Amino acid sequence: MPRTRSKLKRATRRQSKPLPPLPKAPSGIRGLDEITGGGLPRGRPTLVCGGPGCGKTLFAVEFLVRGALDSGENGVFMAFEETAEDLAANVASLGFDLPKLEAEKKVSIDYVRVERSEIQETGEYDLEGLFVRLDYAVKRVGAKRVVLDTIESLFSGLPNQAILRAELRRLFHWLKDRGLTVVVTGEKGEGSLTRQGLEEYVSDCVIFLDHRVVDQVSTRRLRIVKYRGTVHGTNEYPFLIDESGFSILPLTSLGLTHRAPTGRLPSGIPRLDEMLGGRGYYEGSSILVTGTAGTGKTSMAASLARSACTRGKRCLYFAFEESVDQLVRNMRSIGIELRPLMDQGLLRVMAARPTIQGLEKHLVTMHREVTTFRPAVVVVDPITNLINVGTTTETQSMLTRLLDFLKLEGITTFFTSLTSGGESLEQTDVGISSLIDTWLVLAAVRSAGERNRTLTIVKSRGMAHSNQAVEYRLSSRGLELVDTYLGPGGVLTGSARVAKEAEDRAVMQGYADDIALRQLERERREKRVEAQIAGMREELAADMVQLERGIKDVARQRERLLEERRVMASSRQAFSRTSTRHRRKEP
Amino acid sequence: MKPPPRRARAPRRRADSSPHPQWDLRLYVAGQTARSAMALQNLKRICETHLQGEYRIEVIDVLKNPQLAQGDQILALPTLVRKLPQPMKKIIGDLSHEERVLIGLDLREARSRG
Numbered sequence: 001m002p003r004t005r006s007k008l009k010r011a012t013r014r015q016s017k018p019l020p021p022l023p024k025a026p027s028g029i030r031g032l033d034e035i036t037g038g039g040l041p042r043g044r045p046t047l048v049c050g051g052p053g054c055g056k057t058l059f060a061v062e063f064l065v066r067g068a069l070d071s072g073e074n075g076v077f078m079a080f081e082e083t084a085e086d087l088a089a090n091v092a093s094l095g096f097d098l099p100k101l102e103a104e105k106k107v108s109i110d111y112v113r114v115e116r117s118e119i120q121e122t123g124e125y126d127l128e129g130l131f132v133r134l135d136y137a138v139k140r141v142g143a144k145r146v147v148l149d150t151i152e153s154l155f156s157g158l159p160n161q162a163i164l165r166a167e168l169r170r171l172f173h174w175l176k177d178r179g180l181t182v183v184v185t186g187e188k189g190e191g192s193l194t195r196q197g198l199e200e201y202v203s204d205c206v207i208f209l210d211h212r213v214v215d216q217v218s219t220r221r222l223r224i225v226k227y228r229g230t231v232h233g234t235n236e237y238p239f240l241i242d243e244s245g246f247s248i249l250p251l252t253s254l255g256l257t258h259r260a261p262t263g264r265l266p267s268g269i270p271r272l273d274e275m276l277g278g279r280g281y282y283e284g285s286s287i288l289v290t291g292t293a294g295t296g297k298t299s300m301a302a303s304l305a306r307s308a309c310t311r312g313k314r315c316l317y318f319a320f321e322e323s324v325d326q327l328v329r330n331m332r333s334i335g336i337e338l339r340p341l342m343d344q345g346l347l348r349v350m351a352a353r354p355t356i357q358g359l360e361k362h363l364v365t366m367h368r369e370v371t372t373f374r375p376a377v378v379v380v381d382p383i384t385n386l387i388n389v390g391t392t393t394e395t396q397s398m399l400t401r402l403l404d405f406l407k408l409e410g411i412t413t414f415f416t417s418l419t420s421g422g423e424s425l426e427q428t429d430v431g432i433s434s435l436i437d438t439w440l441v442l443a444a445v446r447s448a449g450e451r452n453r454t455l456t457i458v459k460s461r462g463m464a465h466s467n468q469a470v471e472y473r474l475s476s477r478g479l480e481l482v483d484t485y486l487g488p489g490g491v492l493t494g495s496a497r498v499a500k501e502a503e504d505r506a507v508m509q510g511y512a513d514d515i516a517l518r519q520l521e522r523e524r525r526e527k528r529v530e531a532q533i534a535g536m537r538e539e540l541a542a543d544m545v546q547l548e549r550g551i552k553d554v555a556r557q558r559e560r561l562l563e564e565r566r567v568m569a570s571s572r573q574a575f576s577r578t579s580t581r582h583r584r585k586e587p
Numbered sequence: 588m589k590p591p592p593r594r595a596r597a598p599r600r601r602a603d604s605s606p607h608p609q610w611d612l613r614l615y616v617a618g619q620t621a622r623s624a625m626a627l628q629n630l631k632r633i634c635e636t637h638l639q640g641e642y643r644i645e646v647i648d649v650l651k652n653p654q655l656a657q658g659d660q661i662l663a664l665p666t667l668v669r670k671l672p673q674p675m676k677k678i679i680g681d682l683s684h685e686e687r688v689l690i691g692l693d694l695r696e697a698r699s700r701g
Contacts, residue, residue, distance in 0.1 A: 113660045119693030123629075123680035128617040129649060129661040136653035158663065540671075 022229045023564065025073065025145070025181040028066020031248030035224065035233040036105065040205060045172055045182035047202035049194045050209030055220065055241050056185040057082075059209065060147040065096045068106040073181075074479045075145035076137040077109045080153035081135050084109040094245050108137040114157025121159050127167040131174060138180065146175060149185045172201045192300045195227065205230045210236070214390075219358045222248055224291040237361030247364050249401070260284070260462075265377070265412055268307030269300070271470065271481035272455070276462035280307075285461070286403055286413040286584065287423055288433060291442030296451050296474055297416035298322070300440070301336065301379045302331040303479055304414050308357045309346040313376035316369060320385040327351070328525055335478040355459045358389040365400060370409065377408055382416040383432070399432050401417075437461045445493045452493035454484060471497065588602035607626075611671035617664045618650050619692035626665040637694050667691075683692050 024038035032041045040046045040063070048056050064075035079087055088098040099108040110133055138146065151168070156163050175182050184195030184202055193199045198205055206225040211218065217499045219238040227512050241250040256542060266273050266280035273280040281287055287304075289297045298321075305315045319327055327349060328338045341347040349368060354362065371376060381400075386395050399415075406413045414437070431440055438460040453472040457465045471482040471493045485492035492500050603689055627646060634642045638663035649656040649664065659668050669676040669692055678691040687697055 110657060112662060118675070118677045119663075120678045121689055122678050122691060123683035124689040125665060125680040126622075127662055128664040129656050129666065130663075130666075132649045132653045133656050133661075136656075154662070223685065394685050453590045473689065483672060559666070573690075583622060 016399060022055045022070060024230075025495055026071055027063050028070045029062050029248065031239070032222075032246075034264065036205075036227060037230055037232060037235060040181060041227070041229070041584075043176065043179040044204040044208060045175060045184050045196055045202045046208065047184050047194070048207045049186040049188055049198070051188045052209060054209040054211040055211075055232070055239075055246065057087075058094065058241055059207075059246060059413075060149050060183045060185055061091045061096060061098075063086070064100065064107055064145055064147050065091075067096075067181075068101055071551075074106045074141040075108075075147065076143045077107060077147045077149065078134060079109060079111045079532060080148070080150055082112065083111045084438065086543065094097075096245070102173035105141050105354065108141045110137050112153075114202070116155055116157050116159075117156065119262070119371070123168070125160075125163065127154075131171065131529060138178070142180075144181060145187075146180045146182045147327055148182065150187060151184055152194065152198065155196045159207075168198075168201055196208035200483050200501050209239075221358045221360075228406070238363065240309060240361050240364035242364075242368075242486070244368070248367065249360070249367055250362050259410065261279075265311075265313075266301075267309050268303035269479045269481060275457060275466035275468070275470070276438070276460055277465055281412060282462060283412055284407060284410040286407065286435065287438045288415045288417060288436040289435075289440045289442060290417045290419050291443055292419050295442035295444055296472060296479070297442060297475055298327070298381055299331070299334055299336070299479060300442075301318075301381050301416055302327070302334075302336045302379060302413055304412075304556045305338070305347055306336050306341065308377040308412070309341040309344070312346070313346050314345075314373060315341075315377040315379065316373050316375040317347060317379045317381070318366065319347040319349055319383065320340040320354050322351065324349045326353045331477065334474050335476055348375070354385045354389050357389075359386060359394055362386065362389070362397050363402060367405060370406065370411065374417075375411060377414065379414045380416070381414075381435055382418050384418040388535075393570070396432055400406065400435060403432075403435050433458075447493070448496050450494040450496070457480060486555075604700070608641055608665070609643075609672060610638050612642060612671055613645045613647060613657065613659070613668045615647050615649055615659070615664060615666045615668065616701045625683065626667070626681045629685070630667060633682070633685060633688055636687040637689070672678055676678060 021038075021043040024036070024040065026033050026039040026383075027036075042539070048059050050056055067073040067075050077087070082090065084098075092096060098107060098109060102109060111399060112133070134146070137143065154164055154168075155161070173180075181448075184198060186196070186198040188208075189195035189197075193208065201349070205227045208223045208225050210223070212221070213219075220239050220240045220241065220407045223236045224234065226231045237248050239246060241247075255356075261282065263283040264279040264281065265283050267276065281304075289300050291297050301317070305317055308315045317327075322330065328342075333340050338347060338349070342349065348369075357365070359438055366378075366380075383395070383399060386398070389395075390398065403413060412487045415432075436459075439458040441456045441458050443454050443456070445454050453474075455472040456468045456469045457467075459465075469484055471484045473480045473482060485497040494513040612630070613636070614627060616626065627644075630644060634644065647655050649661060655661075659666075661668075663679040665679070665681060667678040667682060667688075669678075676693065678688055678692055682688050
């Protein structure tokens with residue numbers, strides 16, 4: 001009995017032990033390993049499918065090249081569509097040097113040409129030739145990775161589908177037996193993932209690439225349709241193909257897990273720092289400046305950029321409205337010299353029209369720039385222009401992702417947003433204000449034929465900030481914040497404020513004069529009374545002398561009188577003793 | 588027309604006496620399988636029947652010379668490649684369907700011309 005129980009226990013223990021995670025081969029494709037939790041299934045085939053021009057071949061090439069360069073896993077590329085030369089030329093623009101890798105025996109490229117018109121079928125056959133070639137290539141470079149691009153070409157080249165399907169099944173078994181990590185590409189079919197149903201053979205991992213055009217703007221997206229035995233992101237992830245290859249940007253794998261630094265970054269405007277709890281923005285926080293046209297949003301952005309750069313921090317500035325030169329010239333007019341900062345390599349300005357590329361591409365570009373430049377501050381000026389590229393929802397989603405990413409990296413973010421004239425000032429076109437930590441509103445106040453700028457802090461998380469609207473002035477000396485005139489007649493700015501202030505000064509001067517006058521009067525009076533007191537004292541002293549003399553006279557008279565009496569009594573010698581005795585007896 | 592390196596590799600070859608055969612055929616096989624033997628047997632019979640004295644057959648075992656499979660773009664096995672006369676033709680299978688082999692080799696046309 002006890003023995004069986006212990007056996008049972010051992011069995012359950014073995015069952016409860018967590019299974020080793022599925023071994024994965026890092027794809028080396030930026031972003032993909034994050035979504036898949038480590039890469040493609042090692043030793044198994046992965047199907048990459050999508051329409052024409054969606055980047056299947058490039059995906060496969062990058063998988064192979066990164067494997068050879070980064071993971072030390074050599075690879076074989078079986079090309080069914082392009083010759084090795086064409087393939088090398090096509091991917092050279094993305095920075096992959098296939099001929100060099102081939103010469104170093106890291107990658108082997110075998111072009112398999114299947115031409116239906118040249119082939120006559122005469123009886124039984126198999127595809128052993130393909131196996132032999134693959135085996136030869138794998139052994140030659142010691143490959144761990146294999147790409148079959150696009151094996152579907154065989155279907156158009158070989159007439160006997162039954163043989164082909166049987167051989168494909170055998171091929172995938174063969175690849176699995178050798179522990180090769182395989183990427184198979186397939187063309188998207190009508191209502192199915194691939195035209196020839198390749199998903200039937202590849203059951204471990206299927207990745208779908210999509211290239212769509214919405215409002216003349218193209219976006220590439222990637223989705224993991226399935227990944228057996230592992231948790232994976234199921235969203236559509238935007239991706240980008242550019243001069244450095246494939247980049248995938250995870251949409252929602254980011255959580256609210258960023259740290260909250262307590263360091264401060266001065267805004268470059270001393271008065272504003274004072275209003276922000278005395279020390280400026282939080283490092284790593286997000287700042288939004290909204291305002292109507294010409295309220296000085298860019299100037300505030302440039303001011304922060306300069307503030308960061310003079311503290312030795314790097315700043316990345318995305319200018320969506322002005323060219324670099326224009327920005328430099330305009331900021332010089334308010335005393336902010338950007339050129340020296342750029343020359344020092346502290347400031348990088350990326351100027352581009354938002355419409356040159358889709359939102360996703362913008363996002364990926366920003367992502368890449370941030371990753372390579374590693375700035376402490378990122379400025380996007382303005383975010384409103386991005387709406388021209390996508391819908392509001394898309395823009396919002398993109399900005400959310402950008403903010404998440406930057407926060408995770410601990411980067412201070414400064415967005416400017418243009419508010420159209422008619423709308424409420426405390427509202428952003430892209431509705432991202434809830435994601436923002438510090439929100440400044442710049443407004444233009446029109447009165448008495450003038451247009452003056454005011455600044456208000458709508459919110460600033462985590463600090464005691466000023467509630468006051470201040471006047472914001474741009475001059476050749478730079479940016480200045482001046483307290484507005486807050487009086488019973490409302491907020492006054494500009495020359496109205498100056499006039500009112502002058503008036504106030506006059507009144508104040510009047511009071512001051514009055515006080516001085518009264519003080520003088522008081523002193524005079526004091527002096528006068530004191531003089532009187534002194535006079536009276538003297539008089540008193542004189543009187544005292546007189547009176548003293550009188551007192552002394554009277555006292556002297558009394559003395560004399562007493563003396564006379566004594567003399568007289570002693571001359572009589574009669575009363576003194578008897579009278580005393582007599583008096584003692586009486587009581 | 589044959590480049591010397593191929594001769595140097597010395598694949599198993601069967602050739603007729605003609606020093607410059609009009610028909611240069613190459614049969615790719617994978618090992619000594621029943622299907623390979625069948626293909627070679629079928630090919631020899633067809634050639635003897637239709638091309639007597641005008642052909643040369645070279646048999647290449649891709650298991651022994653895998654790099655040769657790449658040169659002639661061999662996928663399916665067995666494959667018969669007609670190197671000469673031009674243009675190059677490929678016939679896949681064990682050649683058991685004689686009519687198709689003849690069509691594939693353009694032998695019908697050649698015979699009618701001759």
